[in-house]
Structure formats: structure tokens, C-alpha cells
Amino acid sequence: MTVKSSIFVLGAATFAVAAPAYAETSESDAAGESDRTIIVTGQHASTEAKRRADATPGGTDVVTHEDYADKSLVSLRDALAFSPGVYLQPRYGQEVRISIRGSGLSRGYHMRGITLLQDGVPINLADDNGDFQELEPIFFDYLEVYRGANALRFGSGTLGGAINGVTPTGMMASGMYLRADTGSFNTWRGLASYGAASGAGDVWAAVSYDHSNGDRDHAHRESLRFHGNVGLQIADGVENRTYASINRIDQELPGALDLPTALTAPKTGNFVNDQARDIDSLRLQNRTRFSFADGQLDAGVFINAKSLHHPIFQVVDQKSVDRGAYARFDYAAGPFELTLGGEARFGDVDSRRFVNIDGERGAKTFEAKQEARTANIYGEFRFRPVDRLQLIAGGIYADGQREQHLLFDSFAGGVTDVTGSAGFNAFSPKFGVLYEPADGIQLFANYNRSVEFPGFIELAQVASFVNLDPQRAWSFEVGTRGRAGIAEWDLAAYRADIRGELLQFNVGPDIPASTFNADETFHQGVEAALSIDLGEWAKLRQVYQYSDFRFKDDAQYGDNRLPVVPRHVYRAELRLGTDRVHVAPNVEWVPQGAWVDYTNSLRTDGYALVGLSAGATVTAGIDLFLDARNLLNEKAVGDISAAITATPASVVFYPVERRAVFGGVRARF
Numbered sequence: 104m105t106v107k108s109s110i111f112v113l114g115a116a117t118f119a120v121a122a123p124a125y126a127e128t129s130e131s132d133a134a135g136e137s138d139r140t141i142i143v144t145g146q147h148a149s150t151e152a153k154r155r156a157d158a159t160p161g162g163t164d165v166v167t168h169e170d171y172a173d174k175s176l177v178s179l180r181d182a183l184a185f186s187p188g189v190y191l192q193p194r195y196g197q198e199v200r201i202s203i204r205g206s207g208l209s210r211g212y213h214m215r216g217i218t219l220l221q222d223g224v225p226i227n228l229a230d231d232n233g234d235f236q237e238l239e240p241i242f243f244d245y246l247e248v249y250r251g252a253n254a255l256r257f258g259s260g261t262l263g264g265a266i267n268g269v270t271p272t273g274m275m276a277s278g279m280y281l282r283a284d285t286g287s288f289n290t291w292r293g294l295a296s297y298g299a300a301s302g303a304g305d306v307w308a309a310v311s312y313d314h315s316n317g318d319r320d321h322a323h324r325e326s327l328r329f330h331g332n333v334g335l336q337i338a339d340g341v342e343n344r345t346y347a348s349i350n351r352i353d354q355e356l357p358g359a360l361d362l363p364t365a366l367t368a369p370k371t372g373n374f375v376n377d378q379a380r381d382i383d384s385l386r387l388q389n390r391t392r393f394s395f396a397d398g399q400l401d402a403g404v405f406i407n408a409k410s411l412h413h414p415i416f417q418v419v420d421q422k423s424v425d426r427g428a429y430a431r432f433d434y435a436a437g438p439f440e441l442t443l444g445g446e447a448r449f450g451d452v453d454s455r456r457f458v459n460i461d462g463e464r465g466a467k468t469f470e471a472k473q474e475a476r477t478a479n480i481y482g483e484f485r486f487r488p489v490d491r492l493q494l495i496a497g498g499i500y501a502d503g504q505r506e507q508h509l510l511f512d513s514f515a516g517g518v519t520d521v522t523g524s525a526g527f528n529a530f531s532p533k534f535g536v537l538y539e540p541a542d543g544i545q546l547f548a549n550y551n552r553s554v555e556f557p558g559f560i561e562l563a564q565v566a567s568f569v570n571l572d573p574q575r576a577w578s579f580e581v582g583t584r585g586r587a588g589i590a591e592w593d594l595a596a597y598r599a600d601i602r603g604e605l606l607q608f609n610v611g612p613d614i615p616a617s618t619f620n621a622d623e624t625f626h627q628g629v630e631a632a633l634s635i636d637l638g639e640w641a642k643l644r645q646v647y648q649y650s651d652f653r654f655k656d657d658a659q660y661g662d663n664r665l666p667v668v669p670r671h672v673y674r675a676e677l678r679l680g681t682d683r684v685h686v687a688p689n690v691e692w693v694p695q696g697a698w699v700d701y702t703n704s705l706r707t708d709g710y711a712l713v714g715l716s717a718g719a720t721v722t723a724g725i726d727l728f729l730d731a732r733n734l735l736n737e738k739a740v741g742d743i744s745a746a747i748t749a750t751p752a753s754v755v756f757y758p759v760e761r762r763a764v765f766g767g768v769r770a771r772f
Contacts, residue, residue: 139169139172139682139718139720139726140280140720140724140725140726140769140770140771141168141169141172141769142168142172142241142242142243142244142271142276142280142282142296143168143244143271143275143276144275144276144277144278144771148244148245148269148271148275149165149167149244149245149269152165152245152247152269153165155247155256156247156249157545157584158440158485158493158537159249159253159256159537159547160253160493160495160535160536160537160547160548160549161250161251161252161253161535161547161549161580161582161595162187162188162249162250162251162253162264162580162582162593162595162597162630163247163248163249163250163253164186164187164188164189164247164248164250164593164632165245165246165247165248166182166183166185166186166245166246166248167244167245168243168244168245170182170185171184171240172718172728172769173687173716173717173718173728173729173730174716174730175284175286175290175292175730175765175767176240176241176292177196177197177292177313177315178191178193178196178197178198178199178235178236178240179191179199179201179235179238179240179266180192180193180199181240182240182243182246183246183248183266184646184674184691185632185644185646185674185676186246186248186632186646187593187595187630187631187632187646187647187648188203188204188248188250188595188628188630188648189201189203189248189250189266190202190203190648190650190668190672192741192742193741193742193759193760194741194742194757195317195318195319195322195356195357195757196315196317196322196324196354197236197324197326197352197354198212198236198354198356198380199235200667200742201214201217201235202216202217202263202667202668203216203217203248203250203251203262203263203264204250204251204262204263204264204578204597204599204626204628205262205263205599205626205628205650205652205665205668206261206262206263206264207263208604208606208626208652208665208667208668208745209606209607209608209665209666209667209744209745210560210607213232213233213234213560214227214232214233214234214235215231215232215555215558215560215605216261216262216263216555217259217261217263217264217265217266218231218254218257218258218259218261218264218265218266219233219235219238219265219266219267220257220265220266220267220268221238221267221268221269221270221346221348221386222267222268222269222270222332222346222388222390223257223267223269223390223401223403223431224346224388224390224403224405224429225257225258225427225429225446225448226238226386226407227448228407228409228423228425228448228450228452228475228558229425229427229448229449229450229475229476229477230450230473230475230477230503230505230556230558230559231261231477231503231555231556231558232558232559232560234382234411236350236352236354236380236382237348237350237352237382237384237386238268239311239328239330239350240268241282241292241294241311242268242270242294242296242309242311242328242330243268243269243270244269244270244271244275244276245269246266246267246268246269247265247266247267247269248264248265248266249264249265249266249267250263250264250595250630251263251264251551251553251578251580251597251599252264252531252533252549252551252552252553252578252580253549255442255481255483255497255499255533256431256442256444256483258429258431258444258445258446258479258481258499259499260479260481260499260501260529260531260553260554260555261553261555262553262555262574262576262578262599262601262626270307270309270330270332270346271296271298271307272298272300272305272307272332272334272344273298273299273300273304273305273306273307273334274298274300274305274334275298275307276296276298276307277298277299277300278297278298278299278771278772279295279296279297279771279772280294280295280296280297280298280769280770280771280772281293281294281295281296281768281769281770281771281772282294282767282768282769282770283767283768284765284766284767285765285766285767286730286763286764286765286766287318287762287763287764287765288315288316288317288318288763289314289315289316290314290315290316290763290765291312291313291314291315292311292312292313292314292315292767293311293312294309294310294311295309295310296308296309296310297309303335303336303337304333304334304335304336305333305334306331306332306333306334307331307332308329308330308331308332309329309330309331310327310328310329311326311327311328312326312327312328313325313326313327317355317357318369318370318760318761318763319357319369319370319371319372319758319761320357320370320371320372320374321355321356321357321358321372321373321374321377321378322354322355322356322357322372323354323355324352324353324354324355325352325353325354326350326351326352326353326354327351328348328349328350328351328352329347329348329349330346330347330348330349331346331347332344332345332346332347333345337391340393340394340395341391341392341393341394342391342392342394343389343390343391343392344389344390344391344392345387345388345389346386346387346388346389346390347385347386347387348384348385348386348387349384349385349386350382350383350384351382351383352380352381352382352383353379353381354379354380354381355372355377355378355379356373356378356379356380356415357371357372357373358372358373358375358378358754359373359743359744359754359755359756359757360373360754360756360757360758361751361752361753361754361756362707362740362751362752362753362756363751364756365738365740365756365757365758366738366739366740366758367738369738369758369759369761370761376414376415376416376459376461376462377414377459377461377462377463378414378415378462379412379413379414379462380411380412380413381411381412381413382409382410382411383409383410384407384408384409384410385407385408385409386405386406386407386408387405387406387407388403388404388405388406389403389404389405390402390403391403397434397435397436398432398433398434398435398441399432399433400430400431400432400433401429401430401431401432402428402429402430402431403428403429403430404426404427404428404429405426405427405428405429406424406425406426407423407424407425407426408423408424409421409422409423409424409425410422411423414459414462414463415459416459417456417457417458417459417468417469418456418457418458418459418462418463418464418465419454419455419456420454420455420456420457420464421452421453421454421455422452422453423450423451423452423453424450424451425448425449425450425451426448426449426450427446427447427448427449428446428447429444429445429446429447430444430445430446431443431444432444438486438487438488439484439485439486439487440484440485440486441482441483441484441485442481442482442483442497443481443482444480444481444482445478445479445480445481446478446479447476447477447478448475448476448477448478449474449475449476450473450474450475450476451472451473451474452472452473452474452475452559453472454469454470454471454472454473454559454563455467455469455470455471456468456469456470466513467511467513468511468512468513468514469511469512469513470509470510470511471507471508471509471510471511471563472507472508472510473505473506473507473508473559473563474504474505474506474507475503475504475505475506475558475559476502476503476504477501477502477503477556478501478502478503479499479500479501479502480499480500481497481498481499481500482497482498482499483495483496483497483533484496484497491538491539491540492536492537492538492539493536493537493538494535494536495533495534495535495536495537495549496532496533496534496535497532497533498530498531498532498533499530499531499533500528500529500530500531501527501528501529501531501554501556502526502527502528502529503526503527503528503556504524504525504526504527505524505525505526505556505557505558505559505562506522506523506524506525507522507523507524507559507562507563507568508520508521508522509521509522509523509568521568523562523563523567523568523570524568525557525562525568525570525571527554527556527573529554529556529573529575530552531551531552531553531554532551532552533549533550533551533552534549534550534551535547535548535549535550535551536548536549543585543586543587544583544585544586544587545583545584545585546582546583547580547581547582547583547584548579548580548581548582549579549580550577550578550579550580551577551578551580552575552576552577552578553575553576553578553599554573554574554575554576555573555574555605556573557571557572557573557574557605557618560618561605561618564617564618569618571603571605571618571619571620572603572620573603574601574602574603574604574605574620575601575602575603576599576600576601576602576604576626577599577600578597578598578599578600579597579598580595580596580597581595581596581597582594582595582596582630589635589636589637590633590634590635590636591633591634591635592631592632592633592634593630593631593632593633594629594630594631594632595629595630595631596627596628596629596630597626597627597628597630598625598626598627599625599626599627600623600625600655601621601623601624601625601626602622602623603620603621603622604620604621604624605618605619605620606618606619606620606621606665606701606745607745608700608701608745608746608747621654621657622654622655622657622658623654623655623656623657624652624653624654624655624657624665625652625653625655626650626651626652627651627652628648628649628650628651628652629647629648629649630648631645631646631647631648632644632645632646632647633645639681640679640680640681641677641678641679642677642678643675643676643677643678644675644676644678645673645674645675645676646673646674646675647671647672647673647674648671648672648673649670649671650668650669650670650671650672651664651670652664652665652668653665654701659701660701660702663698663701663702663703664698664703665698665701666697666698666699666700666701666743666745666746667697667698667742667743667745668697669693669695669696669697669709670695670697671693671694671695672691672692672693673690673691673692673693673694674689674690674691674692675689675690676688676689676690676716677689682718682720683719683720684718684719684720685717685718685719686715686716686717687715687716687717688713688714688715689713689714689715689716690711690712690713690714691711691712691714692709692710692711692712693709693710693711694709695708695709696708696709696710696739696740697743699743699745699746699749699753699755699756700745700746700747700748700749701745701746701747701748702747702748704748704749704750705749705750705751705753707739707740707743707756708739708740709739710737710739710740710741710759711737712732712733712735712737712759713733713734713735713737714730714731714732714733714734715729715730715731715734716728716729716730716731717729724770724771724772725768725769725770725771726768726769726770727766727767727768728766728767728768728769729764729765729766730764730765730766731763731764731765732760732762732763732764732765733759733760733761733762733763734762735762736761736762737759738758738759739758739759740756740757740758740759741757741758741759741760742757743755743756743757744757
């Protein structure tokens with residue numbers, strides 16, 4: 104039996120032991136059912152999440168599965184394309200750049216500056232780095248997006264905030280649900296899920312499969328995933344739920360291109376060293392919820408085991424185990440509301456590198472034992488002096504430890520015994536106000552601090568341990584959201600003054616970027632969403648993002664703009680029809696491309712991508728859908744890797760996705 108097969112068997116066996124037997128399936132809540140066939144049987148599951156988001160004095164969003172059901176769901180980009188303020192730019196396959204308010208701005212791989220959670224449990228590693236590929240959007244009932252310090256309730260003190268994907272339960276998604284997609288580039292995707300509830304227990308489980316040759320050469324991908332949960336009502340007001348996630352993800356990496364190739368031959372891929380990223384992971388978590396008249400307490404534990412095989416400039420081979428515990432207490436009585444919580448994550452990584460011989464291991468070049476700890480306690484107090492006014496104060500205290508024991512370094516002659524370590528701690532306060540001048544309309548403002556500790560990607564550069572400072576920022580945000588007549592809006596403006604921003608730049612086409620602390624920078628911008636009901640058969644939804652990120656009186660770069668994210672990004676979709684039959688043309692417009700380098704010597708051109716999605720109900724419980732992308736086959740640069748000074752010959756450019764058409768069927772039994 105292979106290692107990959109063993110992970111699946113172990114996870115499935117664990118889930119089977121935890122799952123009780125069921126003899127009957129509960130009926131869905133007919134009052135909450137949608138006419139469309141989607142993963143949940145009703146729309147009531149996200150109601151409480153929306154209430155929490157609306158009680159937050161800042162940028163928040165709840166995206167339900169129905170909002171993106173007609174998309175081919177490959178990555179978070181497909182689910183969150185219309186979430187205001189979330190910058191998600193595809194590179195290839197499931198690899199995307201994800202940034203909120205400039206978080207992890209120049210990180211062109213993995214992820215930093217955002218807390219990712221599934222069912223309220225963080226999937227970031229203990230050093231706060233993470234692989235967003237482990238979140239499978241096809242599983243989710245809804246996603247919660249809390250931008251910036253508004254993510255305090257998730258224990259996040261980052262500049263970007265938090266994204267929490269919530270999966271269904273047997274009570275919310277009873278019966279069998281099937282989904283199958285196919286389309287361009289020999290793409291095949293499938294999902295099978297089943298939910299049931301009986302008496303005091305319920306169970307939900309899903310398996311997904313994805314295969315594609317990709318829209319570029321050497322971009323083949325294949326994944327097999329499982330996620331499930333089992334719930335048991337132990338007593339009145341006490342519920343226990345166990346979750347299991349298993350991911351087997353194999354992906355070839357087509358790499359970056361020079362500018363002429365990206366614009367004229369975007370299908371081109373890089374076959375040198377057979378670069379790839381293969382992830383095998385198992386996540387287990389258990390949560391107990393105590394509910395009472397004025398609130399609830401969640402307490403849980405989790406363990407994540409992960410294997411990464413990553414041939415790039417060398418073959419990166421890492422095996423990690425992260426475990427932790429968390430608790431979150433919510434209380435509301437009269438004009439007072441309170442949230443208290445804490446979390447601790449501990450991780451061990453066996454990190455090795457080898458000479459890359461066509462994707463296979465050659466001689467060992469590096470070996471180290473890495474240990475990380477990140478812990479926090481947080482609280483938020485909300486008070487309503489009058490019905491329409493809410494005052495908020497809170498804060499988060501975090502500490503972290505990173506230690507690397509270097510055992511082997513070919514650059515230092517072989518066997519070594521060198522230990523490098525760094526410790527961090529910080530307190531980040533938050534103050535906010537939320538005012539409702541009329542029913543359905545809110546005004547809000549907040550002022551807060553964020554602190555991000557560097558992880559091993561920043562600290563363990565190539566081989567040596569580099570001491571870096573945390574990234575620190577004070578941010579101010581003001582905005583409004585609400586609905587009046589035919590319009591629904593969400594508008595926020597922010598500015599973050601940052602010291603020690605963690606920035607990366609390319610030192611070579613195949614070598615991981617070096618990291619440094621900038622002196623002073625600032626990020627300011629606008630996040631806007633506007634939906635208009637044009638009639639019974641027509642709805643227009645739009646998002647716009649303005650990003651102004653700069654150095655501030657820097658000794659080397661002056662007031663130059665930071666690279667990577669363009670100043671303006673606009674998306675719109677016009678949905679015509681009903682749930683039974685509808686078509687939705689869409690557009691993504693970047694009027695001016697982003698700067699490529701810190702010296703502001705090269706900027707990419709803007710572009711516009713036109714697409715179309717559609718759906719139709721064949722009969723009760725069976726829907727067809729269509730997702731067509733880049734219909735005009737526009738050739739442009741969608742993403743870049745930051746450089747100090749770039750030229751058109753620099754190998755740092757990633758083309759936008761080529762024209763593609765996908766279609767499929769959803770069915771519930």
C-alpha cells in the first residue's frame with residue numbers, strides 16, 4: 104500500500120469509527136428551500152453567519168454556495184470573485200494569488216497575512232504559513248470573509264483578516280447530492296456527497312475528484328479529496344462534532360514566462376526540472392458546543408498531518424504535524440455582547456532538500472528540524488447605548504516562537520549543528536462604532552493595530568536563519584452597507600500605515616525569493632460592491648477594488664508604488680432569467696496593469712476578460728450549468744512575481760487563463 108493510499112485509508116477509518124449508524128434521513132426545511140439544486144437542501148444555514156457579519160463595524164461578507172454554483176469550482180477564486188476587497192488572481196490551476204488589503208503582497212507562492220479556516224478551525228501551519236489549495240470550495244455551504252481587524256472573532260490579528268469555509272451537516276444537507284463537470288483542457292471534475300440525520304445524531308460526507316491538463320503546457324493537475332463530519336447531541340445544549348479532511352493533490356508547475364512569451368504564446372510551460380507541488384494531508388478536528396440562553400461556548404482540538412513533495416530549484420521534501428486547541432465564548436444580554444477566545448498551535452517540520460534531477464531526488468543539500476508555536480488570546484466587547492448605535496472595543500495578544508535546528512547544509516560543507524530561533528509577542532487593540540440611521544442601512548468605522556510574525560519561509564532563507572522583525576500596522580476604516588429599494592451595497596475605505604512590511608523579490612527564476620523588512624509603507628484603498636435588481640428577470644452585481652500601496656520616504660525606493668496588485672479592478676455580472684432558466688454575462692476589467700518591480704521601471708498593460716455562465720432546471724432535483732471564460736481569448740499578464748528591477752526579458756510573468764468552456768450537471772436524490 105502506498106503512503107498516499109494509507110492517508111486515505113487512515114482518514115476514512117477514523118471517520119467510520121466516529122460515525123454512528125442511521126436508519127432514516129430527516130426532511131429538509133421546506134420553507135428555506137431554493138428552487139436550484141445545490142449542495143444544501145435549504146438556505147437557512149448561513150442566516151446566523153450573516154447576522155454576525157452585519158454586527159461587525161467593518162468590511163465583512165458572507166458568500167453562499169448558491170452565489171457560485173454555476174461556476175467550475177477549481178479554486179477560491181471561483182467562489183470569491185464577487186467578494187469585495189478580496190484580490191484573487193489565478194496563476195494556473197488551483198494556484199492563485201490571494202491578498203486582502205495588500206496582505207502578503209509580494210508572496211507569489213503559498214500564503215501569508217490571512218487566516219484560513221475550515222469550520223472555524225485554522226488550517227494555517229503553526230508558523231502561520233499555509234496552502235490555500237487544501238480548501239475545496241465545492242464542499243462549502245458558505246464562506247465568511249472578514250477583512251482586516253474585523254476578523255478578531257476568528258482570533259486573527261493579520262492585516263488581511265480571515266476566510267472561513269463552512270461545510271454542511273447532515274441536518275442541513277440530507278440525501279444524496281451529485282455534481283459532474285467537464286470541459287476544456289481535458290478537464291473532469293466530480294462530487295458525491297451524502298447527508299443524514301436521525302435522533303440525536305447526523306452525518307455528512309463528500310468526495311471530490313479533479314483532473315485537468317491545464318491551459319498551459321506542463322500544468323497537469325489531479326486531486327482526490329474527502330471531507331466529512333459527524334454530530335451528536337450529547338445532552339440538551341451540548342453538541343459534539345468531529346471533522347475529517349483528506350487531500351491528495353498533485354500538480355505540475357508551468358512556471359513564469361518572459362513578457363513577450365506571456366503575451367504571444369501563453370500556452371507555453373516550463374519543463375525544466377519537472378517542477379511540481381504534490382500535497383498529501385490529513386486533518387482531524389473535534390469541537391464541543393455548549394449552548395445556553397444568552398450565548399454559547401465552543402471548545403475544540405485539532406491535528407493536521409501533511410507531506411509536501413515540491414520539485415522546484417531543488418526538490419523540497421517536507422513532512423509536518425501541527426496540533427492545537429481553541430476555545431471561543433459568545434455572550435449577549437440586553438445592550439451588552441461579549442466575545443472571548445484563545446488558540447494555541449504547535450508544529451514540527453522535517454524539512455529536507457535535494458538536488459533536482461528531472462523532478463526526482465539527487466544528493467541531499469539541506470536538512471533541518473523546525474519547530475513553531477503561535478498562540479493568542481482575544482476579546483471584544485460591544486455595547487448599545489441606544490438601539491441604533493453600537494460601540495466596540497477589543498484586542499488580541501499573540502506570541503510566537505520559531506526555531507530551526509540545521510542538521511545538514513551542503514553550502515557549509517555537509518553535516519552541521521546550528522540552531523537559530525526567534526520569539527515574538529504583540530498586543531493589537533481595536534476600536535469601532537456601528538450606527539444604523541435607518542432600517543437596513545449601516546455606517547461603520549474602526550481603528551486597529553495588526554501584527555504579523557514571520558514564518559519559516561521568511562526566517563529560513565535558503566539555509567541560514569535570518570532574524571526579521573514582525574510586520575506592524577495601524578489601520579483606519581470607514582464605510583457603509585445596506586439595502587434601499589432596488590440597490591444593495593457594501594462600501595469601505597481604509598488606510599494602513601505599516602512598519603516592517605515583509606516583502607519578497609526574485610533573486611532568480613528558479614530560486615525562492617528573499618525577504619526583507621521595509622521601513623515605512625502604506626496601503627490604502629476602496630472596497631465596493633453594488634447589486635441592483637433591475638427587474639424580476641434581471642440583476643446586476645458589481646465589485647470594484649482600488650489599491651494604492653506605496654513606500655513612504657524610503658531611502659532606496661522613495662515613494663514608489665509597491666508591485667503586483669493593480670490600482671483598479673472591476674468585475675460585473677448581469678444575471679437574466681430565473682432559477683429555472685438564466686444566463687449571466689460577466690466581465691473583469693483591469694484598466695491599467697500593475698508595476699512589476701520596486702523601482703517602478705516596468706508596468707504591465709491592462710485587459711478585459713469577457714465570460715458567461717448559465718443554468719437551467721431540467722426537472723426537480725436536476726440542474727444543468729455552463730461556465731465560459733475569456734470568450735474573446737484575450738492575451739494579457741494576470742499576475743507577476745515581484746522583482747527589484749524588471750525588464751521584458753525577466754521571467755516573472757503569468758498569463759491570464761486562456762479561453763475555456765466548462766459545463767455540467769447537479770442532481771439531488
